[in-house]
Amino acid sequence: MREAVAAAASAVTGLVGDRASGWDRAGRLPEDVVRKLGAAGHLSAQIPERYGGPGWSSADSGEFTAHVGGLCGSLRSVMTSQGMAAWAVERLGDPAQAAALLPRLASGDTAAVAFSEPEAGSDLSAVTTTVTVNGDSLSLTGRKSWVTAAEYADLFLVVARMDEGGAVAVVPRTAPGVTVRRVADPLGCRAAGHADVRFDAVRLPLGSLLGGGRQPLPLLVTTALAYGRISVAWGCVGILRACVAAAVGHARSRHQFGRPLGRHQLVARHLADLWAAEQVATRACEYASRCWDENAADLVSAVVLAKYVSAGHAARGAAAAVQVLASAGAQDGHVVARAYRDAKLMEIIEGSNEMCQLILADHALGLP
Numbered sequence: 386m387r388e389a390v391a392a393a394a395s396a397v398t399g400l401v402g403d404r405a406s407g408w409d410r411a412g413r414l415p416e417d418v419v420r421k422l423g424a425a426g427h428l429s430a431q432i433p434e435r436y437g438g439p440g441w442s443s444a445d446s447g448e449f450t451a452h453v454g455g456l457c458g459s460l461r462s463v464m465t466s467q468g469m470a471a472w473a474v475e476r477l478g479d480p481a482q483a484a485a486l487l488p489r490l491a492s493g494d495t496a497a498v499a500f501s502e503p504e505a506g507s508d509l510s511a512v513t514t515t516v517t518v519n520g521d522s523l524s525l526t527g528r529k530s531w532v533t534a535a536e537y538a539d540l541f542l543v544v545a546r547m548d549e550g551g552a553v554a555v556v557p558r559t560a561p562g563v564t565v566r567r568v569a570d571p572l573g574c575r576a577a578g579h580a581d582v583r584f585d586a587v588r589l590p591l592g593s594l595l596g597g598g599r600q601p602l603p604l605l606v607t608t609a610l611a612y613g614r615i616s617v618a619w620g621c622v623g624i625l626r627a628c629v630a631a632a633v634g635h636a637r638s639r640h641q642f643g644r645p646l647g648r649h650q651l652v653a654r655h656l657a658d659l660w661a662a663e664q665v666a667t668r669a670c671e672y673a674s675r676c677w678d679e680n681a682a683d684l685v686s687a688v689v690l691a692k693y694v695s696a697g698h699a700a701r702g703a704a705a706a707v708q709v710l711a712s713a714g715a716q717d718g719h720v721v722a723r724a725y726r727d728a729k730l731m732e733i734i735e736g737s738n739e740m741c742q743l744i745l746a747d748h749a750l751g752l753p
Contacts, residue, residue: 387445389439389441389445390441390445390448390449393425393427393430393439393449394449394452394453396425396427397422397427397452397453397456397460398452398456400418400421400422401418401456401457401460405456405457405459405460405720405723406718406719406720406723407718408457408459408460408576409457409459409575409576409718409723410575410717410718411576412570412571412575412576413536413576413578414457414459414460414463414537414576414577414578416537418460419460419463419495419537420493422460422464423467423490423492423493423494423495424492424493426438426439426491426492427439427449427464428463428464428467428468428490428495429464429467429468429470429471429490429491430445430446430449430468431443431446431468431471431472432471432475432487432490432491433475433487436483436484436487436488436491437487437488437491437492438471438487438490438491439491442674442678443615443673443674443675443677443678444671444674444675444678446468446619446674447615447616447619447622447670447671447674448619450464450465450616450619450620450623451619451620451622451623451626451667451670452623453620453623454619454620454621454622454623454624454627455623455624455626455627455630456623456627457576458573458574458577458620458623458624458723458724458727459574459575459576459577459578459727460576460577461616461620461623462533462534462574462577462620463495463533463534463537463577463578464616465533465612465613465616465617465620465735466496466497466498466533466534466538466577467490467495467496467534468612468613468616469498469542469609469610469612469613469616470490470496470497470498470540470542470609471487471490471491471496472608472609472611472612473498473542473553473595473605473608473609473612474486474487474490474542474555474595475487476608477553477595477596477600477605477608478595478596479595479596479597481592482555482592482595482596486540486555489540494539494540495534495537495538495539495540496534496538496539496540496541496542497532497533497534497535497537497538497540497541497542497578498532498533498541498542498544498609498613499514499529499532499535499541499542499543499544499582500512500529500532500544500606500609500610501529501530501531501532502514502527502528502529502530503528503530507736507737507739507740509544509602509606510602510603512527512544512545512546512551512602513527513546514526514527514528514529514543514544514545514546514584515527515545515546515547516545516546516547516552516554516594516598518547518591521590521591522588522589522590522591523554523588523589523590523591523593523594524586524587524588524589525543525545525554525556525562525584525586525587525589526584526585526586526587527543527545527583527584528581528582528583528584529541529543529581529582529583529584530581531568531579531580531581532579532580532581532582533574533577533578533579533734534577534578535565535578535579535580535581535582536565536567536578536579536580537578538558538578539557539558540555540556540557540558541555541556541557541558541563541582542554542555542556542595542609543555543556543584544602544605544606544609546602547594547598547599548599549599550598550599550600550601550602551598551599551600551601551602551604551605551606552594552595552598552599552600552605553594553595553596553598553605553609554589554593554594554595554598555589555593555594555595556584556587556589556593560587560588560589561587561588562583562584562585562586562587562588563582563583563584563587564582564583564585565580565581565582566580566581566582566583567579567580568580568581571730572726572729572730573723573726573727573728573729573730574727574730575726607685610735610736611684611685611688613734613735614688614689614691614692614735614736615670615673615674615677615688615691615692617692617695617696617731617734617735618666618669618670618673618688618691618692618694618695618696619670619674619695620731621666621695621696621698621699621728621731622663622666622667622670622695622699624699624702624703624724624727624728624731625659625662625663625666625695625698625699625702625703626663627720627721627724628659628663628702628703628705628706628720628721628724629656629659629660629663629702629706631706631710631714631720631721632655632656632659632705632706632709632710632721633647633656633660635709635710635713635714636652636653636656636709639713646709652709655705655706655708655709656709658701658702658705659702659705659706659709662698662699662701662702663698663702665694665698666691666694666695666698666699669690669691669694669695670691670695672687672691673687673688673690673691676688685744685748686744686745686748689736689741689744689745689748690741690745692735692736692741693738693741693742693745695731696728696731696732696738697732697738699724699728699731700728700729700731700732702728703721703724703725703727703728704725706721706724706725707721707722707725
């Protein structure tokens with residue numbers, strides 16, 4: 386499996402090359418790059434082999450996610466979205482739905498998961514998008530905001546209310562009543578295809594509801610978020626690795642006051658803290674992936690911890706990298722400038738730092 390991960394990493398390096406900064410400034414990933422990665426199964430590498438996916442472990446998928454995250458945060462965001470969708474189908478769908486949808490997601494079709502709404506962000510219990518059953522069909526109405534990868538999605542997995550519970554509806558982008566409006570000039574991950582999506586009385590067959598619907602809303606949200614959090618955490622490891630490489634390279638080659646920049650103590654402190662941050666984030670992610678692969682009892686807390694630690698370290702580490710490079714890294718499109726903007730979003734998406742703190746505090750209070 387490690388050989389397959391290395392081969393995939395080499396392939397994506399070749400696809401991205403030195404183009405990530407241009408994609409970031411343009412706010413768009415090339416369609417052929419997204420489709421090639423999707424067709425190779427690399428957008429959702431944990432889809433089991435029986436559905437045509439690579440069937441990688443969380444550990445292997447995580448290392449690959451970190452590699453892509455170090456190259457292009459926007460591309461990694463699309464991977465996270467695809468993986469969340471596939472995981473939701475696998476966990477919430479019935480066998481027939483899994484057999485129909487997962488091979489599509491493993492071979493080129495793209496998907497985005499629609500959670501947040503204008504008045505429902507961290508508090509997803511405030512979701513107002515609704516599913517209404519009418520005979521042998523259903524109607525979906527609502528608004529979703531900041532849907533990652535929506536610009537590239539063939540399918541939307543939409544979290545909605547249904548009677549007293551919740552549901553996840555699988556909605557084709559081409560369905561009448563679906564409107565996608567790009568988020569203009571996002572702070573970070575500019576090419577990740579963030580968009581607001583409207584669903585105006587979209588009619589769908591009953592089979593569009595994963596598992597038939599009427600499940601507890603918290604279950605639907607936490608199922609998809611679990612994958613998203615660990616994917617974001619590994620992506621932050623990639624951000625930190627890219628920042629370490631850029632900062633160390635600059636500190637070795639740049640001379641001030643007659644010696645390399647890295648030999649000045651205050652700069653050396655930044656380098657030490659940055660490398661330590663990458664190491665800590667990596668270990669937190671490795672532990673979370675081990676819990677994931679072993680289905681360990683403390684999986685939920687391990688994943689939240691990895692996301693919280695990695696996102697915080699990425700934001701602070703990217704700021705330190707910009708400080709070390711100074712004007713050399715302050716140009717729009719530079720790897721550390723992109724990291725600085727992208728990392729800040731990682732402290733917000735898939736559970737803000739504050740929400741992660743509340744979850745971890747509850748976990749701590751429950752310890753023996």
